[in-house]
Amino acid sequence: MKLGEGVEAAIHCAATLASVEGNSTMPGAALAESFGLSPSYLLKHLNMLTAARILESVPGPAGGYRLARAAERITLLDIVLAVEGREPAFRCGEIRRNGPVKLDASAYVKPCGINAAMLKAEAAYRAALAETKLSDIVATYAAEGDPRSLAASCAFVERHQRPQKPNPTTKV
Amino acid sequence: MKLGEGVEAAIHCAATLASVEGNSTMPGAALAESFGLSPSYLLKHLNMLTAARILESVPGPAGGYRLARAAERITLLDIVLAVEGREPAFRCGEIRRNGPVKLDASAYVKPCGINAAMLKAEAAYRAALAETKLSDIVATYAAEGDPRSLAASCAFVERHQRPQKPNPTTKV
DNA sequence: TTATCGTGGATAGATTTTATCTGCAATAGG
DNA sequence: CCTATTGCAGATAAAATCTATCCACGATAA
Known part of the structure; x- marks a missing residue:
């Protein structure tokens, strides 16, 4: 059982974007730089988050x-499912049916207890x-994180965020 | 996030072995046949269970x-950890440190909140x-499983289990 | 018009998973 | 002692997945 590295990147990026003011945006390249990640590959994960x-x-x-919405309304589950997919980690192959004795399908209507x-x-x-x-993550970081790290993050966001024109159609 | 197919095989095999009487054994080849699995590969997983x-x-x-012990004292967690390894699915790469601004390591003594x-x-x-x-799995299977499937399993175990000499050193 | 940005597809290397085979050690039964 | 059966360890390889890069394209602010 293993989660891809994209999950860590996605959560960190989402937490960073939670610090962006108003409807300003932050380029993917800046997010990648912020965590020392490959820009091209990070975009794939950001794309998953956008699609979700x-x-x-x-x-x-x-x-x-x-x-896309307030950090209070984004959970870690939202992010994990967006990046890793919604399928369960355990996939029942119904191997109980694959024995030497072939039974009628009616013998397996009850779901497998193991599954x-x-x-x-x-x-x-x-x-x-x-x-x-996501707001919990940010709050914990603000409350318990090291001041130096916090200051560096704020400065980075401040430097890379870009104000947007007020757009009625996309407005929250 | 994905669990290997070996987990399903391992749990089914363990449940089957829970039906074996006394200190009798069942060959790996029989277990593989019981679920239509590749014998060579199943042995790898059984080996993990033995090592654990x-x-x-x-x-x-x-x-x-x-x-190795009563089915009441074997949990699904035991089996999953034995087959999939004990490492957590989420592995923190500490990418928070990889930004353009290099801070002293002392800024990261607090564990990452995301992690x-x-x-x-x-x-x-x-x-x-x-x-x-494991005993819960077997009990549920006995109580709610289809009688035909249950009978086939019992017959299979009966046919392949092999009594062992009483061995004081391995005795439970 | 131009430069910047996200999107999507193609591609490829690295890693993990799945699967098979072989030789070896242990041992029950003759 | 001999043989057949079984588990074990290692090498090997095919397949799938993860990671990473690149480029052509559309959108858009300046």
């Missing part, structure tokens, strides 16, 4: 990314992720 | 595998897995 309506993107110069137990555990995992909001 | 002291193996003709949140969710996952015992 977690981020909004603005093309053109002075464009970039911003949160049920695994999915139940995964539901607990997702519930825990759903409990943590 | 979940199964015991007996070499030689009339040898095979059996549970903490992800590991907390994973702890919930593991706790849920730890709550389910």
Whole structure:
């Protein structure tokens, strides 16, 4: 069981974008630089977040990314599912049917108990992720993070964020 | 996020071995046949279970595998960790340090909040897995499974299990 | 018009997963 | 002792996935 590195990048980027003021945006290249990531590859993950309506993107110069809704309404589960996909980690192959004795399909109408137990555990995992909001991450960082790190992040955001024209159609 | 297919195979095999009487064993080839799996590959997973002291193996003709302890004392978590490894699914790459501004390491003594949140969710996952015992799986199967499937499984175990000499050193 | 930005597709290298085979050690039974 | 069966370790390789890069394209602010 393993999560791709994109999850870590996506959460960090989303947390950074939560610090961007108003409807300003931040270019993907700046986000990549902010965490020492490959820009081309990070865009793939940011794209996943955009497709999942977690981020909004603005093309053109002075464009970039911003949160699609308030950080209070974005959970870690939203981000993880957007990047890793919505399929459960445990996929039942129904190998119980593959024995030497072939039974009628009616013998397997009841769901596999092993699958049920695994999915139940995964539901607990997702519930825990759903409990943590992006705003919690940011708040914890602001409250407990090192002041130097905090100052550096704020300066970086300040330097790279770009104000947008008020746009009625995309306005929150 | 994905679990290997070996997990499903391992749990099914362990559940099957829970039905073996006394200290009898069942060969890996029989277990593979029981679920239509590749024998060579299944042995790899069974080996993981043996290394984790979940199964015991007996070499030689009339040898095979059996549970190393009672099914009541084996949880799904034991099996999942044995097969998939004990490392957490989310691995923090500390990308927060990789920005353009290099800070002293002392700025990062506090653990990354994102990592903490992800590991907390994973702890919930593991706790849920730890709550389910192998004996629960078997009991549910016996109580709710289709009688035909149940009968076929029992017959298969009956046919392939092999009694062992009483061995004081390995005795439970 | 130009330069900047996001999007999508093609591509390729690295890593992991899945699977097979072989030789080896252990051992029950003759 | 001999043989057949079984588990074990290692090499190997095919397949899938993850990571990473590049380029052509459309959008748009200045």
